[in-house]
Amino acid sequence: MTDECRKIMRVLSGETLSPPPLWLMRQAGRYLPEYRETRAKAGSFLDLCYSPDHAVEVTLQPIRRYGFDAAILFSDILVIPDGLKRNVRFTEGHGPEMDPIDEAGILALKPDGVIAHLAPVMETVRRLRQDLPAETTLLGFCGAPWTVATYMIAGHGTPDQAPARLFAYRHPKAFEHLLMLLADISASYLVAQIDAGADAVQIFDSWAGVLGEREFEAFAVKPVARMIASVKAQRPQARIIAFAKGAGYQLKTYRQKTGADAIGLDWSVPLAFARELQQEGPIQGNLDPMRVVAGGKALEDGIDDILQHLGHGPLIFNLGHGITPQADPTNVSALVERVRGWRGR
Ligand code: CP3
Secondary structure, eight states, rough: OOHHOHHHHHHHTOOOOSSSHHHHHHHHSSTTTTHHHHHHHHHHHHHHHHHHHHHHHHHHHHHHHHHOOOOEOSSTTTHHHHEEEEEEEEETTTTTEEOOOOOOHHHTTTTTHHHHHHHHHHHHHHHHHHSSOTTTTTEEEEEOOHHHHHHHHHSSSOOSSSSHHHHHHHHHHHHHHHHHOOOOOOOHHHHHHHHHHHHHEEEEEETGOOOOOHHHIIIHHHHHHHHHHHHHHTTTTTTEEEEETGGGGHHHHHHHHHHEEEOOOOTTTTTTHHHHHTTTTEEEEOOOHHHHHOOHHHHHHHHHHHHHHTTTTTEEEEEESSSOOOOOHHHHHHHHHHHTTTOOO
């Protein structure tokens, strides 16, 4: 019944809606002045993630402004390593940092207690489901094991994930152990979010694009397939979006191999290939976030191309990666208006 009024849930079940429903990755964030204000009040970034009052507020901000069809829980993929006591911190201008992990550290990881540590996140989800309009889909999320592991091994973000790739070649057993441990914790975390009121969940594999063929299979497909099988075994009604950024041609079999209901596409995916993927089920994407920064014709052309090529099948309109802090909030209004004004031609 509620799924009937939640457009994104309908698309996740395979329906085509015209115009397509939309939300934007990182829709709550620094491009919004009201986010910067709450962020300043909250203290540290992790304090913001673990304060249900503040996290609910920043999740709702983009819904109030733009009326997106989905709200995404405000949190971060790195709350899992934080729960694993890796000393995660977000310092201004540095991006995320944590203690880099080695083989011995991996074998010493204790998954018990991680979900209890994340209780404030589940409280945020519960309050959001109460506060959101009935027609707004509430999305939970987590990082994919590979992407989370890249930060755990390097101890910070890197451009090409060389430290994690090297570690995986040198210590295949320990690396496999880390991925499977993250897969199991993340599956429990997604189930807890669903039980708290999330309608659907997204798995972010933001660094899938640096993997070779074998590694994509072993590090991206296998752990995500394990997570999705586990979530669906526990909660058969769960709907799952899997976003493997930069995966290119490997996306051809990604949905079928992982069991995801919908796949997220970045802006490098050609629209003709995206349409092929859409024959197999719902897709989400894939506007270049820089078009939102540029605005004007660049924004309009990018939106129109996606709608013309992909608007006649099951589509959740989104960016191909998160919106950036430089985006002008007025351009986001223009985007929403243009997508909502599309009349199927
Ligand atoms: O609105 C939303 O999408 C919900 C919130 C959300 C955040 N991070 C908030 C955030 C989500 C879904 C994420 C996911 C996330 N976090 C990913 C996967 C998606 C992606 O963007 O690739 C990754 C890799 C991370 C790890 C992370 N968190 C990084 C690398 C950074 C620093 C880079 C940056 O953009 O500053 C963060 C910090 C972060 N997470 C911010 C926000 C709003 C900015 C921090 C701040 O406000 O000071």
